[in-house]
Amino acid sequence: MSRTVLITGATGTVSNALMNALDGTDVVLRALVRDEARADGTRERNAEVFIGDLDDARSLPPAFAGVQDLWLLTPNGPRAPEHSMNAMWAARQAGVERVVRLSVVGAAHDAPNRSGRLHALSDQETVRSGMRWTILRPHWFMQNLLNEAGDIAATGTFATNMASARIGMIDVRDIAECAARVLLDGPDRHHGETYTLTGPRSLTFDEVAGRLSLALGRSVAYLPVSDDAKRATLLGYGVPAWIVDMLEEYARAYVSGWGDFTTDTVAGLLGRPARDLTDFARDHATAFTATG
Structure with missing residues (x-):
């Protein structure tokens, strides 16, 4: 039933x-x-x-x-x-x-x-x-990168306050x-x-940029920025201050190494490996190249 x-x-x-x-x-x-x-x-x-x-x-x-x-x-x-x-x-x-x-x-x-x-x-x-x-x-979420798609399409760059954090996205x-x-x-x-x-491996945002570059066939660069700079950008987009504070707390935790781990749980549940960032980038290539 x-x-x-x-x-x-x-x-x-x-x-x-x-x-x-x-x-x-x-x-x-x-x-x-x-x-x-x-x-x-x-x-x-x-x-x-x-x-x-x-x-x-x-x-x-x-x-x-x-x-x-x-x-x-x-x-x-x-x-x-x-x-x-x-x-x-x-x-x-x-x-x-x-x-x-x-x-x-x-x-x-x-x-x-x-x-x-x-x-x-x-x-x-x-x-x-x-x-x-x-x-x-x-x-x-890898899909968080879609928030940067407009900048990547327009300038080939994206900026976050994650420094060299490594994350099992x-x-x-x-x-x-x-x-x-x-x-x-x-x-x-x-x-x-x-x-x-988690995903199959921990990645820095420089490594994310490299995989995006390969998938899109054009150069993509990661630009680390300060917490204050990212805060100003998010507030400028109208993101509520509570959410901005929350995201800053996450960023600081990730920069400290808090997110540098993976599990094999996805493979255990699905019987196949978790999707890699390369798979994500290829499947969403249009979002990162559209300029209009």
């Missing part, structure tokens, strides 16, 4: 990739979407769309009714634990059997960044929920396929597991 999976954060990068990974399987997809205007793309995946907001607990019960599995993704922000709490309460009230939760790399009460500390609170809530659960803790598609594997394997096989997901 097919199981109904509720996808939260349905219009975001990871949840979008997860719906792609579940396409053609026997699960019944249901999507929680905050904005009706952004729901059409979700409906095209044959997902049943419910309009609701994790910020408003009263909006959630209709979406959770009749669901067996919850894919729980809460966006970064100071109210993330509250949003997770609202989803978990709605899930318990509706009799949801399992939660597959997207956390973050290194989530812990003593993590060197506020995102990791906030996610640790929600991870513990998940563990103690009484439902079956699996937690995914992915490393830095992962392709979001691998995160999504791992989540899909967990969901498709049924509620018991992965119960109680916390999976740290």
Whole structure:
């Protein structure tokens, strides 16, 4: 008998990739979407769309009714634990059997960044929920590089405040396929597991630039900048100050060596190696070359 999976954060990068990974399987997809205007793309995946907001607990019960599995993704922000709490309460009230939760790399009460500390609170809530659960803790997304695509296309350069940090970055598609594997394997096989997901190797941003250069057939250079310079750029783009502070905390942690590790978890779940940065660069070459 097919199981109904509720996808939260349905219009975001990871949840979008997860719906792609579940396409053609026997699960019944249901999507929680905050904005009706952004729901059409979700409906095209044959997902049943419910309009609701994790910020408003009263909006959630209709979406959770009749669901067996919850894919729980809460966006970064100071109210993330509250949003997770609202989803978990709605899930318990509706009799949801399992939660597959997207956390973050290194989530812990003593993590060197506020995102990791906030996610640790929600991870513990998940563990103690009484439902079956699996937690995914992915490393830095390769797709974050798409934020630099405009500069790379226009100038052949990109700038971050990561200095010579080495990071075991992962392709979001691998995160999504791992989540899909967990969901498709049924509620018991992965119960109680916390999976740290990384790419196949740690890379510096100079090495990232080199791989982009090979994939694009043109020179790409990495320009390390100070925290203050990156802060000014992000604030200039309208990024909220809380997010800018969070990103700066991550950068400092990575510069200290905090992100220089990999695991073989993706290969263990999927039976194939994790995608390399070269694969990502080749598959997204158009984004890094478009100038109009």
